Amino acid sequence: MLIDLFKNRTTPLLNIYFTAGFPQLDSMPKVLKTLEEAGVDMVEIGMPYSDPLSDGPTIQKSSEIAIRNGITTDLIFEQLSESSSKIPKVMMGYFNAVYQYGVEKFCKNCQKNNIEGVILPDLPIPVYLEKYKVIFEQYGITPIFLITPETSEERIRYIDDCSSTFIYAVSSSSTTGKGTGIKSAEAYLERLQAMQLKNPILVGFNISTKEDFDFATQYAAGGIIGSAFIKSINETQDLEKDIQLFIQSIRPKI
Amino acid sequence: MKENYNVNQEGFYGEYGGAFVPEMLYPNVEELQKSYLGIIQSADFQEELNQLLQDYVGRPTPLYFAKRLSEHYGAKIYLKREDLCHTGAHKINNALGQILLAKRLNKTRIIAETGAGQHGVATATACALMGIECCIFMGAKDIERQAPNVARMKMLGAEIVPVHSGSKTLKDATNEAIRDWINNPVDTHYIIGSVVGPHPYPDMVARFQAIISKEIKKQIDGNPTHIIACIGGGSNAIGAFYHYLEEQNVQLIGVEAAGLGIETGQTAATLALGTQGIIHACMTTLLQTIDGQIIEPYSISAGLDYPGVGPQHAHLHKTKRVHYASVTDKEAIKAAHFLSRTEGIIPALESSHALAYLDKMEIKSTDKIVINLSGRGDKDLETLIKTLP
Numbered sequence: 001m002l003i004d005l006f007k008n009r010t011t012p013l014l015n016i017y018f019t020a021g022f023p024q025l026d027s028m029p030k031v032l033k034t035l036e037e038a039g040v041d042m043v044e045i046g047m048p049y050s051d052p053l054s055d056g057p058t059i060q061k062s063s064e065i066a067i068r069n070g071i072t073t074d075l076i077f078e079q080l081s082e083s084s085s086k087i088p089k090v091m092m093g094y095f096n097a098v099y100q101y102g103v104e105k106f107c108k109n110c111q112k113n114n115i116e117g118v119i120l121p122d123l124p125i126p127v128y129l130e131k132y133k134v135i136f137e138q139y140g141i142t143p144i145f146l147i148t149p150e151t152s153e154e155r156i157r158y159i160d161d162c163s164s165t166f167i168y169a170v171s172s173s174s175t176t177g178k179g180t181g182i183k184s185a186e187a188y189l190e191r192l193q194a195m196q197l198k199n200p201i202l203v204g205f206n207i208s209t210k211e212d213f214d215f216a217t218q219y220a221a222g223g224i225i226g227s228a229f230i231k232s233i234n235e236t237q238d239l240e241k242d243i244q245l246f247i248q249s250i251r252p253k254i
Numbered sequence: 255m256k257e258n259y260n261v262n263q264e265g266f267y268g269e270y271g272g273a274f275v276p277e278m279l280y281p282n283v284e285e286l287q288k289s290y291l292g293i294i295q296s297a298d299f300q301e302e303l304n305q306l307l308q309d310y311v312g313r314p315t316p317l318y319f320a321k322r323l324s325e326h327y328g329a330k331i332y333l334k335r336e337d338l339c340h341t342g343a344h345k346i347n348n349a350l351g352q353i354l355l356a357k358r359l360n361k362t363r364i365i366a367e368t369g370a371g372q373h374g375v376a377t378a379t380a381c382a383l384m385g386i387e388c389c390i391f392m393g394a395k396d397i398e399r400q401a402p403n404v405a406r407m408k409m410l411g412a413e414i415v416p417v418h419s420g421s422k423t424l425k426d427a428t429n430e431a432i433r434d435w436i437n438n439p440v441d442t443h444y445i446i447g448s449v450v451g452p453h454p455y456p457d458m459v460a461r462f463q464a465i466i467s468k469e470i471k472k473q474i475d476g477n478p479t480h481i482i483a484c485i486g487g488g489s490n491a492i493g494a495f496y497h498y499l500e501e502q503n504v505q506l507i508g509v510e511a512a513g514l515g516i517e518t519g520q521t522a523a524t525l526a527l528g529t530q531g532i533i534h535a536c537m538t539t540l541l542q543t544i545d546g547q548i549i550e551p552y553s554i555s556a557g558l559d560y561p562g563v564g565p566q567h568a569h570l571h572k573t574k575r576v577h578y579a580s581v582t583d584k585e586a587i588k589a590a591h592f593l594s595r596t597e598g599i600i601p602a603l604e605s606s607h608a609l610a611y612l613d614k615m616e617i618k619s620t621d622k623i624v625i626n627l628s629g630r631g632d633k634d635l636e637t638l639i640k641t642l643p
Contacts, residue, residue, distance in 0.1 A: 126264075
């Protein structure tokens with residue numbers, strides 16, 4: 001369970017984002033199993049979308065390939081149901097895909113497949129509260145909201161109140177994979193830490209190396225790596241080996 | 255109960271509209287939502303804009319009684335001559351409005367998307383006039399088919415960023431512009447060219463284009479029976495309809511691009527074929543798969559080659575206040591040639607879709623039809639010349 005993961009952690013949590021249906025249509029079960037065995041704490045499963053506005057070229061490309069491979073929302077749930085991995089999972093996607101699938105059916109399938117949280121960056125909080133909170137709660141799904149360096153303190157407090165597992169702190173005002181450097185987020189991360197929010201924070205964007213991860217997690221419960229991970233398996237000939245190598249580069253085995 | 259055709263406090267037209275933006279854009283969009291009405295309704299803003307519309311754009315544009323066209327169809331037909339605006343289309347009305355707004359918000363850089371290049375040219379023009387940095391996103395396919403407008407933007411000093419993702423057209427140019435805005439949230443204003451995008455854009459752009467119907471009201475004796483306009487995102491149409499929405503005896507007709515035909519799959523007829531969902535941060539009708547992936551549209555007209563439609567149009571469609579039809583590439587081309595030879599006016603391929611609808615409607619001799627001639631056809635000559643009859 002996510003909540004236990006955050007409560008019992010002794011070291012910073014490593015959350016890996018990957019695109020479902022990429023690099024091959026049926027890669028997900030293998031990706032999940034390999035990440036779990038490599039010691040990753042949790043995963044964020046990306047639902048590919050044709051027009052991902054918050055994403056840079058790397059995730060755009062992986063999404064395009066996954067859609068071309070034939071991934072669908074149904075297939076994602078089907079693959080999840082066949083996976084034996086027990087790693088804590090959240091899903092990330094754009095609201096239109098969930099809206100077309102049906103919010104209730106989506107939440108129900110998340111619950112069935114042990115998806116505990118959902119990140120929908122373009123679902124406005126007021127719309128969530130008014131229309132979908134009841135459904136999310138009925139199936140025990142928690143929404144995960146984003147904050148950025150431009151988010152006001154008042155709004156951060158509001159988002160903290162609306163959250164119940166963790167807050168996703170975007171480290172720069174940018175699309176994913178921009179690589180503006182995590183160090184420039186220092187003042188922002190210090191400010192967040194000093195706010196003593198109720199929910200733990202995972203930092204995402206601009207984390208691609210061990211050094212970035214170690215830096216970001218001085219201020220937060222953990223870090224999220226997306227584009228850098230996707231890049232590491234873009235041209236892979238041996239998926240398991242490349243995943244293991246990447247995770248070891250972030251978190252060397254002692 | 256009387257229908258409300260305009261936007262409500264929360265930014266919705268019925269169930270359409272809203273601001274489905276990621277948190278990275280929230281401060282920008284919130285700033286606009288809070289400030290746009292106050293700024294554009296202020297006396298100094300209105301004075302500056304009206305002066306520019308008059309002296310720089312050349313407004314009011316004529317409402318021209320097209321005698322030979324009228325004789326041909328056996329009714330009174332008027333053309334609202336937006337093609338005579340400086341830069342050759344209605345897009346300048348909005349670009350000037352938004353640049354004055356951007357100045358008041360202390361923005362130092364402007365970005366915009368463009369399809370046919372008319373909005374790009376209008377924005378580049380407004381930026382040159384105000385001495386503000388300008389960056390235009392344009393699909394690689396559109397750069398190819400709208401070369402004259404690309405050259406004009408370069409002359410005006412704008413930077414043009416070719417977009418190679420997706421269908422390499424308007425949708426993808428809009429995606430890239432939004433991504434640029436996410437990456438430059440503080441100093442940049444995004445001038446959206448149509449009545450699409452997150453609230454308050456659809457309402458703001460509609461207000462800037464409403465000058466079209468405001469002038470028609472003054473220029474025509476009594477009410478027209480019909481107003482016809484083409485629709486991609488739908489800004490010229492909203493402009494032409496705006497002050498007639500409450501006048502139920504005026505038939506409003508929006509004409510979408512059917513491309514090769516709505517049954518062929520090679521089409522941009524969103525309201526004919528689309529379903530409800532989110533595109534470019536607003537809830538509207540769009541062309542999409544059952545999985546919610548956006549379908550790449552097709553039209554010969556770059557300005558109509560868009561898989562969504564403004565949320566107000568989705569609402570006007572649902573409430574049946576506006577009748578939406580579609581015409582094919584072929585029909586639009588035929589109309590472009592016909593107007594050129596009948597009235598000596600070469601229309602844009604976009605506007606030709608509105609003209610082509612004349613062949614599809616039942617016309618009575620007592621009809622008084624206004625067609626919004628949204629732009630001129632110079633940019634389309636390369637396409638049109640190949641189709642000379």
